[in-house]
Amino acid sequence: MNITQAFAVITGGASGLGNAVAQYLAKRGAQVTILDIQEGPGQLAAADIGEQARFIRCDVTSESEVNTAMESASKAMGGLNFLINCAGVVGAGRVLGRNGPMAGDFFAKVVQINLIGTFLCDKAAASIMQRNTANADGERGVIIHTSSVAAFEGQIGQAAYSATKAGIAGMTLPLAREFAAFGIRVMSIAPGIFHTPMVGGMPPDVQASLGAQVPFPARLGRPEEYARMVESIFEIAMLNGETIRLDGAIRMQPK
Numbered sequence: 472m473n474i475t476q477a478f479a480v481i482t483g484g485a486s487g488l489g490n491a492v493a494q495y496l497a498k499r500g501a502q503v504t505i506l507d508i509q510e511g512p513g514q515l516a517a518a519d520i521g522e523q524a525r526f527i528r529c530d531v532t533s534e535s536e537v538n539t540a541m542e543s544a545s546k547a548m549g550g551l552n553f554l555i556n557c558a559g560v561v562g563a564g565r566v567l568g569r570n571g572p573m574a575g576d577f578f579a580k581v582v583q584i585n586l587i588g589t590f591l592c593d594k595a596a597a598s599i600m601q602r603n604t605a606n607a608d609g610e611r612g613v614i615i616h617t618s619s620v621a622a623f624e625g626q627i628g629q630a631a632y633s634a635t636k637a638g639i640a641g642m643t644l645p646l647a648r649e650f651a652a653f654g655i656r657v658m659s660i661a662p663g664i665f666h667t668p669m670v671g672g673m674p675p676d677v678q679a680s681l682g683a684q685v686p687f688p689a690r691l692g693r694p695e696e697y698a699r700m701v702e703s704i705f706e707i708a709m710l711n712g713e714t715i716r717l718d719g720a721i722r723m724q725p726k
Contacts, residue, residue: 472610474702475500478550480541482531482558482592485512487667488617489557491694492701497523499702504544506531506592507558531558531588541595552603552612554596555701556639559585559617561669562631578631585635589616593646593657601653608708609654615704616643616659618714623661624723636661640714647712656711658704663718665692685719692717 479496483489484505493503497520506529507513517526525547529540545551562581566573593614600612618640625633640659647657664670664681670691671678682690700717704710 472552472606472613472705472708474705477501477553477705478545478548479553479555480504480506480544480551480592480596481555482506482529482588484557485509485516485526487557487669488662488665488694488697489555490516492555492557492698493517493524494520495695495698496702497521501553502548504548506540506544531592532583534591537588537591538595541592541599545599550603551596551599553705554592554613555615555617556589556592557617558588558592559635560632562635563628564631565628566630573630578634581631582635582638585632586638589639590642597650597653597655600655603654605654610656610708611654612656613705614646614650614655614657615701616640616657616714618643618659618661620661620663620716620718620721620723622714623716626723627726643714644712651711656704656708658710658712659714660697660700660704661714661716661718662697663692663716663721665694665697667694685721688719690719692719 479501481489481493484493485507493505497503503524505513505517505526508530510528513526517524527540527543529536564573603611605611616639619636621629621633622636622640643657643659
């Protein structure tokens with residue numbers, strides 16, 4: 472499929488990698504709908520992109536909200552054939568911290584947003600995509616997860632985050648196998664250290680130090696590079712059921 476034929480929903484699209492994806496895809500000719508719990512930033516993000524974008528407030532942990540938002544997005548765009556899951560939280564914290572053991576509710580909240588939220592969006596989008604008219608390759612849609620290198624080399628303090636990102640990577644293949652019957656591909660991208668707003672708020676010397684840890688290129692990843700990978704996955708039909716590391720060959724140390 473060509474990106475100009477994309478009717479894309481981007482969760483977490485009000486900021487960070489999700490916003491970069493929304494902006495990039497719209498510039499390439501796609502229709503985009505931003506789903507985010509941040510209403511103000513979400514509205515501004517859609518307005519900044521222009522007439523090819525719209526915003527729908529959605530809490531990805533709410534099954535009813537997700538189902539309604541996906542249906543609304545499909546109607547607003549005249550279709551839905553592309554989902555990019557970027558909504559998530561870092562959820563950093565030691566299991567045995569200075570103030571005592573990590574609360575189970577904290578761990579559960581990270582799982583609810585990152586992992587279950589991704590699943591709920593996958594399910595709702597795939598339910599709509601299965602009704603699409605297939606193209607010459609039999610394709611009806613594409614789903615992308617945002618995993619992380621933390622899925623493979625989780626650092627101290629990332630127990631909750633790493634568990635969710637490993638879960639996202641782990642459900643990619645079984646979903647791709649199941650959805651193959653409907654012509655829907657499922658992929659994951661595992662980014663390394665990218666220049667997101669969180670990293671951008673760090674002192675310049677800390678940013679430089681993080682970039683220097685990347686073997687090559689020795690710099691922070693650019694959000695547009697993530698967005699370009701998203702476009703490639705949509706357009707290359709043989710990409711299915713896999714997690715792609717987008718990390719400059721970095722392998723994270725314990726801390």
